[in-house]
Amino acid sequence: MKICVIGTGYVGLVAGTCFAESGNTVICVDVNREKIEGLKEGIIPIYEPGLKELVLRNSAEGRLSFTTDLAAAVKASLVNFIAVGTPPGEDGSADLQHVIAVAREIGRHMEGFKIVVDKSTVPVGTADKVRQAVQEELDARGVGIEFDVVSNPEFLKEGAAIDDFMKPDRVVIGADNVRTAEIMKELYSPFMRKTNRLIVMDVRSAEMTKYAANAMLATRISFMNQIANLCERMNADVSAVREGIGSDSRIGYDFLFPGVGYGGSCFPKDVKALVKTAEECGYDFALLKAVEEVNERQKSVLTEKLIAYFSRENATAPLAGRTIAVWGLSFKPRTDDMREAPSVVIISRLLEMGATVRAHDPEAVREARKIFGDRITYSGSSQYDILSGADALAIVTEWNEYRNPDFDRIRESLTRPVIFDGRNLYNVRRMKEIGFEYFSIGRNAAGFVEK
Template sequence: MNIAIVGTGYVGLVSGTCFAEMGLHVTCIDLDNQKIESLQNGQIPIYEPGLEEMVLRNYRAGRLKFTTDLSSCLDDVEVVFSAVGTPPDEDGSADLQYVLAVARTFGQNINKYTVLVTKSTVPVGTAKKVKQVIQEELDKRHLNIPFDVASNPEFLKEGNAIKDFMSPDRVVVGIESERAQRLMTKLYRPFLINNFRVIFTDIPSAEMIKYAANSMLATRISFMNDIANLCELVGADVNMVRKGIGTDSRIGPKFLYPGCGYGGSCFPKDVKALIKTAQKNGYEMKVLRAVEEVNEAQKSIIFHKLSKHYNGKLSGKTIAIWGLAFKPETDDMREATSLVTIKLLLDAGCTIKVYDPVAMPECQHKIGNAVLYSTEMYETVFDADALLLLTEWKEFRMPLWEKIKTAMKSPIVFDGRNIYDIKEMHEAGFEYYCIGR
């Protein structure tokens, strides 16, 4: 089976590579010539565990190809996935120009029945616009070529994307015809031979499922952050609270970990887009507005704890930061707490030393030399007045505290992810601040 995927960003490259791993012949398309040339030379533009080896293996086997021209492969494929970006506009709504551009090229060049599947996260109603654009292009050509549109939202977690794709909890597919359903069933059956977990829905429902899922997860995070902040005020331990409510089968334990705010390419963007979709339809998402408000405040909570410790006198202090990516196992810094924290520290007159196992090149791309980059985690803390942990990379879990204590000006740790034990930190001679305990 031959398919094409437009967009070689995170979703497109992971999806295309995993399809190729299952034996499909996949052509990945991107308008960025430099990115395509890099991929053809075996250079992977994103960090995801296991992805580079899989890309190289399937490229060498001839199952994975890269090109800048969608029209050149349309005669040979049955399905085209659109995985292009949908960045937020200034008002928070999703920018659909790239999605509609793919639809336009599709309509201008198909010569046989083909399905265009939107994998990008798009607002409800986007499929109607896509279908209309395709039909307009076919009308211009005076052709009556059958086609279908479908919605197949992705549920990949950065840092675990390959496993998520190869062994998904579920696959959601919004379709309009039995013909499209048969084709999508054929496409996904190899991944789900033992338990076919494809949920077929109408297209608007499939589009909504993605936003609703991410918004629910974001809601759980902000709820727990709100609870954590109250726990500090009343003397409760949020870890005990989390365990107590997580054992309730109606609630469950996942996404109940408090911290210093969520980030990334999905949750912030999708929450904003769903709020905007509701506005356009005359409805206000009051819960999601609160989720967003809590999260924005939470991103600065570690800075405020630091500032309170020093009575607001931070100018001239040297601050060490462990973790720049919005979460472990990725170099993605979009909407990362580290960016908010760094800006507040710079405005306060601090010198900042940072270390992240993967994301430092991305940090340099985003903020340049506004901070000092360390080559390893212990170098970061040398002569520092305080250490802030913002991303819970595994190598930060069990550091050599005696070595750190000797290197720092003052042994103070601000743990934005609650990965250390309070008693152990105090026994090691550190002043220790965390979230909700």
């Protein structure tokens, strides 16, 4: 099948590459000429495990190409995926200007039947706006060309996007036309060989499904963070509580890890957008407003622990002149994405309070430089380089490299053996036994014996 993917960001590049991997002819389009030229040379603009290898192979075999010529790509393709950004506006609503602009371009250049697919995360009703934009351009040209608009939301986890696309939990197709639904089923059939996980529904329900899924997961995270904060005050252990409730088949263990809050390009944006969508139709989504508020507060929890600790020595300026080593900058492991990352809030607060910050991350140093410039010191090579002479180590992202470190080396490098762990990576009891002052999220001093 001939496919055009418009937008070579995270979603577009992964989708286009995976469709090419399953035998389709795919043209990826972007207005950023520098990015397109880089992709032609095998330069991948994002970090995602396994993506570069797939891009290089499919490009070499002629199934995957990159261009800035949207008109030619649309004319050559049956299925046209819109995968451009929908950033939040000042009021939290999704900004659809790029989506609608692409729809208009498709209407200006299409010469035969086309399927226009909303792959970007968009509010309920966007397909109607896309359909209107395409039709207006066709009317302006004075032509009557048939087309259909489909909602096909993505459910990709950064760091595992290739597996998520190739072996999906589900594929949601929102289509109001039976023929178009069958074409979309055919397109996704290579990914359904073991089990058919394709769900077909009406367009508006598909649009809502994406927001509902992310809002539910964000709610679980904020709920567990509140439980963790309560556990600290009640001398309970959130690790034990998680095991106790997660064993209930109605609840399960996923997205019940307490920490310093969620971030990234999806959860914060989608929660805001769903709240705004509710407001626009006269509904007060109080639960999601609370989820958002809880998450923003949670990003300050680790800093508050640092302040409380050093206030014992200097109550008026506890962090002034202190050097804090930070492990982890990306909002989650296996990505370089720092959008809405808790590390940004944490480091900004540390700097405001007069601390010197040194940070390590396996992939996100380049992104961090865009945010902090030379206000902090970076290391992308060794996580131990930033520890020498630091007053404390703060762990913000749960990269695998941090799970079983050389504790002797950490103790020797720090001015004092103290760790503030925002991801609960280590056993509380063991940390005490090997001589560390250890502060985590929602776990008591005695320490639950984790499995």
